[in-house]
Amino acid sequence: AQSVTxxxxxxxxxxxxxxxxxxxxxxSYSPSLFWYVQHPNKGLQLLLKYTSAATLVKGINxxxxxxxxxxxxxxxxxxxxxxxxxxxxxxxxxxxxxDYKLSFGAGTTVxxxx
Amino acid sequence: DTGVSQDPRHKITKRGQNVTxxxxxxxxxxxxxxxxxxxxxxxxxxxxxxxxxxxxxxxxLSDRFSAERPKGSFSTLEIQRTxxxxxxxxxxxxxxxxxxxxxGPGTRLLVL
Numbered sequence: 372a373q374s375v376t377x378x379x380x381x382x383x384x385x386x387x388x389x390x391x392x393x394x395x396x397x398x399s400y401s402p403s404l405f406w407y408v409q410h411p412n413k414g415l416q417l418l419l420k421y422t423s424a425a426t427l428v429k430g431i432n433x434x435x436x437x438x439x440x441x442x443x444x445x446x447x448x449x450x451x452x453x454x455x456x457x458x459x460x461x462x463x464x465x466x467x468x469x470d471y472k473l474s475f476g477a478g479t480t481v482x483x484x485x
Numbered sequence: 486d487t488g489v490s491q492d493p494r495h496k497i498t499k500r501g502q503n504v505t506x507x508x509x510x511x512x513x514x515x516x517x518x519x520x521x522x523x524x525x526x527x528x529x530x531x532x533x534x535x536x537x538x539x540x541x542x543x544x545x546l547s548d549r550f551s552a553e554r555p556k557g558s559f560s561t562l563e564i565q566r567t568x569x570x571x572x573x574x575x576x577x578x579x580x581x582x583x584x585x586x587x588x589g590p591g592t593r594l595l596v597l
Contacts (some may be wrong), residue, residue: 405585414489414576415528415588461527470540471583472518475527 373398373464377476384452385484392447392479394462404445405463405473406436415461421445432456457483487511489589491577497595498567505563506592510579517560518586519552521545522574531575534560567596 378393396402406418419430426438432455436447445462462476490509498504510517515536520528531550532542536557546552549567554560564571574593578586 407588412593414590415578417585417587420585463527467583471580472530472533472541473520473528473578473586475529478525478527 373402373466373469373474375462375464375474375476377460377462377479379479380477381480381482383482383484386454387451390447390449390452390456390481392460392462392481394445394447394476395443396445396462396464397443398464398466398468400466400468402464402466403471404436404438405465406430406434406445406447407461407463409459409461409478411458418447418460452481452483454483454485457481489577489579489587491575491589491592493592494590495593495595497597499597500569501566503563503565504567504594505561506575506577506594507559507561508577508579508589509559510577511581511587514579514581514587515557516580516582516586517554518578518580519560519562520576520578522576522591523572528574528576531562564594567594569596572596 374397376395404421407415419428421428421438429435434449460479463473465471492507518533519531522528534554549565552562574591576591578588580586
């Protein structure tokens, strides 16, 4: 079985300040982990993915995430938020034991204050 | 690579009507997935195909739902006798095997 818990349903930051989105996962096998972003009325865009290589993963638009097996976490960070980062963010897990089907967290809504 | 496309982008229908959605995956991607996303929730897996073979259907997919992928290219998702609870965003994704899934823009369904 696999699942994801996003610890914050909503995060509000000021433009130019750091962003932290927290994610914990559960998987019975070595998982692949992803962060996707969804802007209003748009599809899902891949930000970054972890697939058992380097534990610090860099993605698009200045985002990065660190895989911590001991803490079963995969938190997403960005040093300086931009207005265009306002969106819904999903932490996602997949594993070979589940034939790589994706299991999504409930999402974190990010708002950015000017 | 033109990305995953879905048609229509929006659909409003009356309860009891049938609707059909289409998904065109990235060319040469042999896997195609359907997900459903309701308001305020993350997407949930519905079904997926390896080429033309439908490998699994979620228990979320009632008998009113059917999906096909003839010739292993585009896919259709049909909902018969729609209910208000079917209102959601229907997302399609494709992948080149057991790799990253790339999503289309989705079809938003509203059942009145």
